[in-house]
Amino acid sequence: MSAIELLYGQRSGDTVGLNATTLDLSSRGEVSLPAVEIHYCLFELPMAHMLPRLPESLHPSIPAILGITVWRCSAGPLGPFSLAWIGLACRTGIKPRHFIHSAFCDNEEVGRWFKSRYGFPCQTALVHSLETYDRIHSRVELEGTPILDLETHRLQPLVGLGAMVKYSPPLNPARLENGVALVQMEATFEFMRVARGVPHAPTYAAAALGDDSLRPVYAVSGTFAVANIGLHPPRFSLSPRLPAEQGGAKKI
Template identity: 35%
Template sequence: MPLVGTRPTTDFEHGPLLRPGGEPWVLPRVQILQVMYELEQGAMTSLLPPALHPTIPPTLVVTAWRVPESPAGPFTLAEAKVGCRSGARPRALSVRAYCDSAAAREALAARWGYPASEADIDFARRYDRCWVTVRAGGRTVLDAHLVDPEAISGADIQYLATLNTARVEREGTAAARLIQVDPEYQFHSADRGMPELLAFDGEAWGLPGADPYWPVSASYAVADVAMPELRYLVDPAKPPLAAVERLHA
């Protein structure tokens, strides 16, 4: 029988309030770093709500965007997500993200449900590596690197759609939902390299018990990113095949 998450849905009841709509965002020449690791299997189901299946093996997906231009100004966004499936479709669950711009945090939370908190984020690229370091609450909660980059085609990179944890108005009350966000990418350049995770604080990312232990992949790209119109929600408390809802903005 397929495994499903066992995480209490009360963990998702304090996300941002979603207010979809407004002008579309197209973000030019975003720098994107992604690092993937396998997780120890002990937390395979405890990181996910009942609406989601774990991947086998379980995975941690670290993604960072350095955005030079947006309607909310420049910003850097960092996420640490758990690989999963919503029904049969691969997704990545984001319980907490970090962003270095107050204006961007507010806009990303309201329009796409990003559960972003304040942090100092260092995103840099050199000839021999690319890295993102996140400091929140006076400590380093993430330090992820791509080492020894080699040029590839952007067609070789695939990003999972994210499920952000937020609240949505339902019959006069704000109900917890997972918000499917699947941007479109037009690549200018791309690299792959060796992944290296020097620091990761699972508690700080809302992922208690997440223990990344085996490097899988790392990529860096420059792309134009089109933020999507939201279409689907997931009720975290329902079984996977009954959990998906159509969003009517």
């Protein structure tokens, strides 16, 4: 009888989160963000590019998928901000997650908050997102240079029960009491409006976006949603070395 031998990431857990921030666990409350505009695009990429980047405790999704998320929040307790992050679709056990390798926020203080609460590796950058009649366009500019242009065209509204997007929770390396762990951001979404279209990334400066070997190749879907978001404090941590199904997941 064979043990379960499935596909895992090939990156040594020892190399994950070397520069990770220490998580601030003092703030345990929920945070509500009203009417956030969410631009979320998925692309396939070669599995051979993904596996070496994924920690050994995570399973890849098959096919390999790169996810780009941009939030534009105009009001709420954190103040106005735009936040973008990029990650790889993966699995903790059998559950879908995105392992994040870069994040950008246009509000330095809010960026620090996402970093200390959820481990997002936030850099301060200009992050724009704009809905026009023909497209959603998001941009990240670092030190005056556009490093990401993300567009979704041919948008169709999703209505009724279909007016929703299943976002995979982001997973970030962060430093906890016992060392580096992967921490997920859990959120609930109350959708007001959802549309789906075809994504395109005319500018993708891979190195500046966190990993020179990862580039979007094949468009899967682009969505634009307006939703009230409830952000929950982190509940679980996962070892970058030991898979969840082997005891690597722990409650915080």
